Amino acid sequence: MAYFARAPKKSWHFSMLQSESLAFLLESFLTPLGHGALVLPEGKTLHLRTNRAQDIATLPQAALLCHQYLNLRDGDVAIVNDPYSVGTLLSDLTLVVGVRFEENPGVDEIDLLLAQRISFPPRLPQSLALDSEGVRIPPTPVGRIDNLNSDLLNAIGAHPLAPENFVETVNEAGLKIEAVRQKLKIAGTDPGSELKKIDFKRYLADSARAFRNMLGRLPLGTVLHSTRLQPGGELLKLKLDVTETFLNFDFAGSDSSDSIHLTDLITFGACVAATLETFHLNLPLNSGTLEHFQVSTPAKTLLSGRAPTGVFRGMQSGLGSVCNLVVHSFAKLNPSLRSAKGVGCRGYFEIEFENGQRLADSVAPGEGAQPNESGAHAHALWHPQDANSLSVEELEKKYPLVVTQAGLRSNSGGKGSHLGGDGAVKAYRVKSNAKARWIFGPLMAKQEGLASGRSGLSGEIRIVRSSSQHVDEFTTPEGEVLLEPGDEIRFLAPGGGGFGPPPEA
Amino acid sequence: MSCTLGLWIGESFAEIRGFSKKSESESAEPASSQRPLIEQRWFLPKKSLTDGLKEALRALNAPHSGTIRISSSRAKLSLARKHGPSLAFLVTEGFENWIQLHSSPLSIPRDHIFGISERALANGQIEAPLKLDELEFLVTKLELLNIKDIAIGYLNSHLNPENEERTAHFFKERGFRVVMSHQLSPSQNEMDRWVRTLECAYTAASVEEELKSIEDTLQASLGEDAQDWKLEIWGDQGLSPLSDRNFHGIQFGIERALAENFMSSPHSTILYFGLEQFLILRNQDDENSDGRPRVEALPIQPTQKIMSGEWLAPKFGSGDHGYEPGPMSFGKSHHLALLDILFLNGRLSEVEAVSNNLNDRGRSRIIEALFTLGKDIPSSRGIIDAHEVAADLELACIERINSVLTLGQHSPPSQSGSARRSILLSGPYAKAFQSLLSRRRPDLDFEMDRDADWIQSRAAAGRF
Numbered sequence: 019m020a021y022f023a024r025a026p027k028k029s030w031h032f033s034m035l036q037s038e039s040l041a042f043l044l045e046s047f048l049t050p051l052g053h054g055a056l057v058l059p060e061g062k063t064l065h066l067r068t069n070r071a072q073d074i075a076t077l078p079q080a081a082l083l084c085h086q087y088l089n090l091r092d093g094d095v096a097i098v099n100d101p102y103s104v105g106t107l108l109s110d111l112t113l114v115v116g117v118r119f120e121e122n123p124g125v126d127e128i129d130l131l132l133a134q135r136i137s138f139p140p141r142l143p144q145s146l147a148l149d150s151e152g153v154r155i156p157p158t159p160v161g162r163i164d165n166l167n168s169d170l171l172n173a174i175g176a177h178p179l180a181p182e183n184f185v186e187t188v189n190e191a192g193l194k195i196e197a198v199r200q201k202l203k204i205a206g207t208d209p210g211s212e213l214k215k216i217d218f219k220r221y222l223a224d225s226a227r228a229f230r231n232m233l234g235r236l237p238l239g240t241v242l243h244s245t246r247l248q249p250g251g252e253l254l255k256l257k258l259d260v261t262e263t264f265l266n267f268d269f270a271g272s273d274s275s276d277s278i279h280l281t282d283l284i285t286f287g288a289c290v291a292a293t294l295e296t297f298h299l300n301l302p303l304n305s306g307t308l309e310h311f312q313v314s315t316p317a318k319t320l321l322s323g324r325a326p327t328g329v330f331r332g333m334q335s336g337l338g339s340v341c342n343l344v345v346h347s348f349a350k351l352n353p354s355l356r357s358a359k360g361v362g363c364r365g366y367f368e369i370e371f372e373n374g375q376r377l378a379d380s381v382a383p384g385e386g387a388q389p390n391e392s393g394a395h396a397h398a399l400w401h402p403q404d405a406n407s408l409s410v411e412e413l414e415k416k417y418p419l420v421v422t423q424a425g426l427r428s429n430s431g432g433k434g435s436h437l438g439g440d441g442a443v444k445a446y447r448v449k450s451n452a453k454a455r456w457i458f459g460p461l462m463a464k465q466e467g468l469a470s471g472r473s474g475l476s477g478e479i480r481i482v483r484s485s486s487q488h489v490d491e492f493t494t495p496e497g498e499v500l501l502e503p504g505d506e507i508r509f510l511a512p513g514g515g516g517f518g519p520p521p522e523a
Numbered sequence: 524m525s526c527t528l529g530l531w532i533g534e535s536f537a538e539i540r541g542f543s544k545k546s547e548s549e550s551a552e553p554a555s556s557q558r559p560l561i562e563q564r565w566f567l568p569k570k571s572l573t574d575g576l577k578e579a580l581r582a583l584n585a586p587h588s589g590t591i592r593i594s595s596s597r598a599k600l601s602l603a604r605k606h607g608p609s610l611a612f613l614v615t616e617g618f619e620n621w622i623q624l625h626s627s628p629l630s631i632p633r634d635h636i637f638g639i640s641e642r643a644l645a646n647g648q649i650e651a652p653l654k655l656d657e658l659e660f661l662v663t664k665l666e667l668l669n670i671k672d673i674a675i676g677y678l679n680s681h682l683n684p685e686n687e688e689r690t691a692h693f694f695k696e697r698g699f700r701v702v703m704s705h706q707l708s709p710s711q712n713e714m715d716r717w718v719r720t721l722e723c724a725y726t727a728a729s730v731e732e733e734l735k736s737i738e739d740t741l742q743a744s745l746g747e748d749a750q751d752w753k754l755e756i757w758g759d760q761g762l763s764p765l766s767d768r769n770f771h772g773i774q775f776g777i778e779r780a781l782a783e784n785f786m787s788s789p790h791s792t793i794l795y796f797g798l799e800q801f802l803i804l805r806n807q808d809d810e811n812s813d814g815r816p817r818v819e820a821l822p823i824q825p826t827q828k829i830m831s832g833e834w835l836a837p838k839f840g841s842g843d844h845g846y847e848p849g850p851m852s853f854g855k856s857h858h859l860a861l862l863d864i865l866f867l868n869g870r871l872s873e874v875e876a877v878s879n880n881l882n883d884r885g886r887s888r889i890i891e892a893l894f895t896l897g898k899d900i901p902s903s904r905g906i907i908d909a910h911e912v913a914a915d916l917e918l919a920c921i922e923r924i925n926s927v928l929t930l931g932q933h934s935p936p937s938q939s940g941s942a943r944r945s946i947l948l949s950g951p952y953a954k955a956f957q958s959l960l961s962r963r964r965p966d967l968d969f970e971m972d973r974d975a976d977w978i979q980s981r982a983a984a985g986r987f
Binding site (some may be wrong): 030031032034035036037038039041043045048201204205208209210211212213227228229230231299300301395396403409410411412414415420421422423424425426427442445 | 577617618620621623624644650678679683711712713714715822832833834836837838897908911912915916918919922923925926928929930932963964965966967
């Protein structure tokens with residue numbers, strides 16, 4: 019008790035350190051989940067753990083929506099993935115569970131909502147409709163955490179567009195989230211734990227105070243900036259207004275689109291992620307920090323998509339475009355922030371074998387160089403790599419193929435006083451008939467350099483035919499091709515743009 | 524008389540403790556049940572490892588035979604601080620940068636990774652046999668780069684090691700030290716195998732010189748009697764003869780030695796405050812446990828960085844400074860660390876080989892540094908009180924440790940029975956934390972290990 023009641027006064031510094039310690043503890047709780055959130059039932063986000071822009075607004079909202087619809091009790095579980103309410107891609111599933119610290123018969127109120135996002139390899143859509151991207155799941159109760167409704171999960175898993183190993187993966191995630199729930203319950207009743215006696219209001223207020231202090235250090239002002247998703251493509255417009263208390267992002271004037279659709283929550287997350295990235299901020303994501311972002315996404319623009327249009331292409335290329343527009347808008351306010359960031363999204367592909375197996379994977383482009391440093395290699399800034407992706411040896415064991423190359427595409431980054439990063443390359447020799455498909459979107463265009471820096475190599479799909487040794491090259495943003503046994507297909511991501519004139523120039 | 528010496532080698536400190544060897548009937552007792560023949564600790568920048576060892580052997584009036592058991596931090600530090608010997612990594616052609624696309628704890632320069640045109644398939648069949656002339660060409664390159672150590676990681680080598688073995692044989696014949704991936708792990712995930720292989724090759728290379736110097740010192744000090752002495756080293760699998768040069772997992776040797784030392788402790792939780800490392804050891808009660816406690820690093824370390832940050836006040840940063848050049852309280856560094864806060868708060872005065880290296884000039888520099896880092900703190904008096912900030916940081920450090928105690932519980936306090944939970948504190952810095960922890964967690968008992976001050980070398984001595 020002495021610690022918190024350090025009478026007669028608590029210093030300002032002490033309070034901030036205490037809040038920083040709590041942020042550390044909350045982060046530790048969520049670490050086993052990968053992407054997770056702790057949300058107060060009344061609506062405040064207590065802590066969010068993710069490195070993906072698309073989770074920032076959607077994950078806490080998914081928890082709240084499930085609670086709002088289903089009135090979750092301690093140990094109740096719900097799942098949801100609907101992009102047009104609180105989801106991202108249909109391949110991203112959110113599990114939500116209620117947590118009550120004290121066991122008290124007759125009392126139903128929960129203390130926290132715990133949410134986890136599970137990512138399956140995305141399915142490349144065959145059309146522009148959402149239904150071709152997977153199974154759409156509204157907020158759905160799936161039983162108790164110690165007894166998930168297997169009939170319901172099996173029914174979802176049996177859908178032809180359901181992710182592979184759906185039921186097993188959800189059950190595994192259930193075990194993980196239950197372990198975290200138990201730890202929270204123990205900590206919530208431990209007299210020495212911060213969680214037991216934490217003043218959430220003060221914690222969120224301290225977070226807000228720290229964030230406002232950061233805002234005071236940003237270049238203040240208003241800037242208008244726009245970009246096209248691809249040459250001649252849809253226009254994205256942003257009015258960025260930085261004040262001492264708020265960051266206002268207004269996308270009025272942006273175009274609508276036939277194929278690229280985002281949601282207001284995804285756009286919100288993109289604005290937050292791009293801001294944190296630009297200023298290398300390391301504050302916790304919670305309601306105290308997020309309340310300083312105001313994002314306006316007018317109706318009938320590509321940022322406010324509506325069902326039944328699909329979101330895959332919006333998430334693949336639109337998300338990165340919004341993030342980059344934000345980054346470049348900050349750079350207009352402060353030129354020292356200029357960088358040739360590139361598109362920052364991944365190129366997705368899948369190979370479907372004649373036995374019905376489907377390999378889904380992606381390649382990341384090189385990052386653009388910055389005024390003071392070269393771009394990172396194979397770094398999709400706004401689409402971090404899935405930590406669960408299979409190794410080369412596991413792929414070769416599971417699928418009828420030989421991996422012939424995996425790594426960096428040498429010298430694909432643009433020249434400059436600082437070099438653009440190299441893109442990734444993955445190549446496969448198939449052992450059976452197969453169909454390969456890809457959605458590379460803007461990755462098929464060259465990533466331009468800045469300040470006389472050279473552009474990097476553009477993305478490319480290359481196929482070496484075993485029968486003739488002929489090489490087919492494809493540079494279309496999307497495509498599909500048939501493969502025969504012995505054919506080798508190479509997916510080459512673009513290099514990042516260089517910054518500044520190359521030494522020899 | 525025969526004896527056993529426990530030698531702990533850290534980044535900046537070394538410690539040795541000697542015990543007479545017991546008879547067979549007493550052999551299961553831990554070293555702590557005996558009065559030590561010798562105990563010495565020294566600061567390595569002032570006295571070298573070999574000089575300290577020579578002194579210890581002289582003071583011991585070394586008997587005709589004995590065993591020296593070593594636990595060394597050198598390998599771990601080389602990995603953590605990424606300063607160690609140059610290493611070449613040979614992989615299947617086409618996968619030269621594959622490891623760089625994953626979050627590997629090691630960063631190996633791109634020009635030290637070489638693709639070899641060989642291939643084993645997923646069924647173990649060799650699709651592309653090794654070409655020895657390609658390796659001949661590589662030897663010249665490695666010599667130019669002054670590389671003596673090689674790690675080999677070929678795809679599917681766990682199914683058919685032929686190409687790895689032929690490569691290793693080729694380079695060993697030419698005087699290179701070689702580590703092969705298929706020998707280290709049967710994992711069907713090349714990335715797991717490659718990381719382990721690189722770690723093993725790297726650690727072997729980084730400790731070889733140091734361990735050779737110990738062998739030479741023993742020889743020089745004991746002459747012909749040296750042949751009746753055994754040298755053993757701790758790895759993650761326990762002790763192994765130093766002469767085997769099996770350095771796999773030696774970066775976890777200290778953790779293993781401590782785990783063996785505390786495996787019969789009645790305490791479920793042990794907090795270890797070593798000179799260079801803070802750890803938590805948890806005795807497991809689940810059926811999968813091997814009886815040894817699980818060891819994890821605490822989220823705060825002795826030389827943990829203190830920095831300004833988004834929270835507008837000095838706070839603990841990620842990572843630690845290490846002892847080179849040491850905390851500011853040792854008089855050289857310009858970087859503030861946790862030990863400086865403990866020093867300013869008067870908690871380091873009784874720690875052997877630390878207290879006599881504390882530099883009082885450091886005190887004013889620490890206060891200046893705290894003042895600079897705390898300049899954004901609003902103060903009603905207009906003056907930042909550095910001592911108050913130091914006191915707050917000390918409490919924040921305790922809060923970090925408490926977060927681990929919170930996360931590590933397996934049952935609610937109400938189900939743990941009526942007995943208060945008791946936690947054992949060990950390590951030379953443990954005393955500095957006892958009162959702070961007791962104040963923060965009055966519901967827990969923090970008991971001092973009777974051998975806390977010398978646990979590092981005591982654990983290295985093991986059971987005998």
